[in-house]
Amino acid sequence: MQPLLERLKSPGVLVADGAMGTMLLQRGLETGQCPEQMNLGKPEVLAEIARLYLEAGADIVQTNTFGGSPLKLAQYGLDIRTEEINVAAVRAVREAIGDRAYLSASCGPSGQLLKPYGDVEPEAMAESFGRQIRALAAQGVDMICVETMTDLSEAVLAIKAAKEIAPDIPVAATMTFDSTPRGFFTMMGVSVEQAIKGLVEAGADIVGSNCGNGIENMVRIASEFSAQTDKPLLIQSNAGLPELKDGVAVYSESPEFMAEQCLKLIDCGVKIIGGCCGTTPEHIAAIRHRVDQRAAV
Numbered sequence: 454m455q456p457l458l459e460r461l462k463s464p465g466v467l468v469a470d471g472a473m474g475t476m477l478l479q480r481g482l483e484t485g486q487c488p489e490q491m492n493l494g495k496p497e498v499l500a501e502i503a504r505l506y507l508e509a510g511a512d513i514v515q516t517n518t519f520g521g522s523p524l525k526l527a528q529y530g531l532d533i534r535t536e537e538i539n540v541a542a543v544r545a546v547r548e549a550i551g552d553r554a555y556l557s558a559s560c561g562p563s564g565q566l567l568k569p570y571g572d573v574e575p576e577a578m579a580e581s582f583g584r585q586i587r588a589l590a591a592q593g594v595d596m597i598c599v600e601t602m603t604d605l606s607e608a609v610l611a612i613k614a615a616k617e618i619a620p621d622i623p624v625a626a627t628m629t630f631d632s633t634p635r636g637f638f639t640m641m642g643v644s645v646e647q648a649i650k651g652l653v654e655a656g657a658d659i660v661g662s663n664c665g666n667g668i669e670n671m672v673r674i675a676s677e678f679s680a681q682t683d684k685p686l687l688i689q690s691n692a693g694l695p696e697l698k699d700g701v702a703v704y705s706e707s708p709e710f711m712a713e714q715c716l717k718l719i720d721c722g723v724k725i726i727g728g729c730c731g732t733t734p735e736h737i738a739a740i741r742h743r744v745d746q747r748a749a750v
Contacts, residue, residue: 469727510741692731704731708739
């Protein structure tokens with residue numbers, strides 16, 4: 454395949470996959486269980502999910518490594534198996550997609566707070582991300598996605614670790630924003646403008662937002678991003694905000710609604726459109742259809 458960053462310079466939009474957690478919960482992951490533990494015990498489930506998203510039309514398929522840093526895995530007593538967990542995740546996806554889609558290595562928050570808000574030193578955080586990214590990069594991933602970040606300092610440490618360890622692998626970085634009366638800010642108080650500046654200066658090749666919002670708010674966030682950077686934009690919204698029904702999180706935005714709204718993301722110049730919590734292969738198939746329709750006009 455054409456290298457990802459070259460592909461992004463061409464006209465058109467790439468479609469990324471949808472939720473991982475939603476799909477895992479449908480396939481036996483129990484609430485409170487470490488999602489990445491399934492990489493070791495049920496790699497066939499990861500391969501199945503990857504195939505479903507590929508068949509739905511995804512150009513980019515992610516790994517089940519969102520919580521694969523040793524700091525995060527330590528919460529489950531699995532930090533000693535960091536390399537094994539990350540390697541298994543990449544191999545499962547690669548087996549399913551071959552070279553028919555780009556393989557994106559997911560790298561989410563550590564679940565810990567940096568000093569002075571928490572007790573983790575920056576050096577320890579950087580080392581944690583470095584250990585995960587080294588294992589992912591060694592398997593030949595096409596992209597590293599530092600995602601769902603709310604602390605800009607943590608995101609910067611992850612991006613820099615990726616750039617130091619694997620300078621030839623493109624790095625995407627997305628943050629999660631909340632809508633406030635003053636505009637969009639992360640839980641740690643980072644504005645869109647601050648996020649763009651920090652992520653780009655750290656070396657991110659692709660920037661954007663994921664999680665925390667339904668598609669309509671994501672259109673507003675994308676508009677802010679496009680007005681302030683010429684970096685390729687990645688947007689992955691939830692299928693709305695979750696509502697608890699009988700103890701289960703239910704997301705209300707239909708595949709058709711999200712796909713129709715995605716046309717506004719294209720108008721904002723977004724280059725990669727996918728889904729986050731609550732989205733399924735049906736959502737991705739609908740988005741693929743609308744993206745292809747727009748391209749044909």
